Amino acid sequence: MTANVSASEKLDANAISQSQPEKKFKPKNGADLLIQALHDQDVEIVFGYPGGAVLHLYDAMYKNPIRHILTRHEQGAIHAAEGYARVLNKPGVVIATSGPGATNLVTGITDAMIDSIPLVIFTGQVATSVIGSDAFQEADVIGITTPITKHNYQVQDVNDIPRIVKEAFHIANSGRKGPVLIDFPKNISADVFDEALAEASREKEIYLPGYQPNSKPNYLQIQKAIQAISESKKPLVLAGAGVLFADAREELTAFVEKYKIPVVNTLLGLGSIHGNHELNYGMAGMHGAVVANDAIQNADLLINIGARFDDRLTGDTKLFAPNATIIHIDIDPAEIGKNIPTDVPIVADAKEALIAILKKDFQAPDTNAWIDYLNEKQTNYPYWYVEDEREILPQQAIQLIHSITNGDAIVTTDVGQHQMWVAQYYRQNHGHRWVTSGGLGTMGFGFPAAIGAQFAKPDKKVIAICGDAGFQMTAQELALLKEFHLPVKIVILNNFALGMVRQWQQTFYEGRYSQSLMPVQPDFVKLADAYGIKGYQIDTLDEASAIFEEALNSDEPVLIDCRVKQVENVYPMVPPGKALHEMIGVKKF
């Protein structure tokens, strides 16, 4: 499909799409109905990319404007929507065309599914009359996305659109959140709807008898939890992203303060309590703090709130928390008992469960000895590195970024070594300011996610900390920073390597660096320049603080290519297949 748009027409288009919706706009076809349904859901922004199968839809939003961000790749659109959703804790919206547009979303949909990020995704589809005929740009999107969405729909009747959109937002943003996809055949977007039927479907109450997420905790289980807590000597809270999804940060903090219970976080749960809270012992898991993992292995009671016992957290599940009674609070019943046998299952929203526990006054456990023990561990086993005379260590760069921003910035990361170092060293003061790809470990996530986060919070400082390799997977979205005046700060911790792969090859494959070095990288400063963005390169620690200070405090978008030591490893580490107490690299060599 080719479309020649002249410059003057383009200007016109901008003028119109920025104007107010025309008062007299009257929806006629399926596409109009869909845009109207988005307005009904108070959707403020949509990330997308057009194509043949969604032409009616794009025409409808031209007539009835909704803020649409044209990314440079569909993957950029969906990761931006994920970043937006993480920061605002409400659904991000994505539109892509049929076939390649839809398949370009697959990574992002899977990422959102495994990390429970609410998204509503619209894909174009070929006309119903040719579905199944291998038509131009046809892909079986329902088939492809069934295992990677919370739910999906293919619209069969134009009058159903209002109901389906309403349900999709409800499903995406309730219970255990997740991505919902609506596949939209082209002919249906052109169909003229029946006003009475469409209005009825718009007014209809949501009725989903097969979807009744339970948010209220069971009274008996709460009683059991309370008893277990008051009888424990070494209780520990494991706080996951469920705390953040439930907006239960205050309740969690109140609960652990009231009963003096130490807390550790999962990777995605960082920010569920203040990073420097005295009861917070940091991140647990494969690259977690020694004290956090030690706490799990020695606890006599583990209270998991909104975490799913992922294998990167648990290490060897047979040896996980061997002495602990397990309380597991999760909104998704299928998570309970899936990986770790549970003694007290509480299927509930984290906030409601915490409120129910807080309402009761009960005997507080005496945790003083336990806390003393943990404090000593923490002092003896901090995160560590060995300074280098010539080169910057990535950890030092992150410490600088942390001190310049006081732990207040919205930080997104890509995937790899740098991600783990940011998780270790960037202690978050707030909730909903930590955006990373946990379950899927999606390279290419960090930068577009920062774009979405910046759209969500235009006045907040957003920093994307990326690896040199992962950044290049979605670097084309640099165009958006200039176009939309987004002051995102990109920090590339450049080790000229697939650092995490290189580390594993060094540790487990006797240093055979098979395809993990990238000796030739682009000149990132020039790349930034090509997109009209100011770039900096940092080579030494001496210049680092001044440049970070200037660049991070700028009101403009910036890209910082920070050259860091290549042969630096993330420690400590639970080797694959080992248990949490079998960490290596716990002390300075």
Place this chain on the structure above:
Amino acid sequence: MKRQFNIESITVGHTEQLNISKMTFVVNVEDEVKLEQLIKQLSKQIDVLKVNDITEKSIVLRELALIKVVSPGNIRLEMNAIVEPFRPQIIDTSKNVVTYQVVGHPDKIDAFIELIRPYGIKELTRTGITASVRETQPSDSAPQLSILK
């Protein structure tokens, strides 16, 4: 299947209620934990209204099989006599081939197939199992899974 469950058979059909279908699965599971996961993962599907584990229930269980067997005229009477206890129906015949329809518990169908196999099975078609829970259940039915109810 995504979660590594081994499905032996699935049957599906409409129920007495409009727009509601019932599926019967036969699944091999290793242990209770796997079983609990299976039920929860199925229940989690938004289109799924209810999941019942009827393994330990008193149920009526049926399968239907169509079996085409080589059966020349000279031994056809003999064959019919041998299979008679299974009460199959002959639903199609030609000069050398007869098609039996057998309905019942899958064990019965297995036995029927073994019995008829020596004559030469040309084609075997089985529907998979469908089942219905009996109205009256023995009082000491299976223990409930921990958090399902």
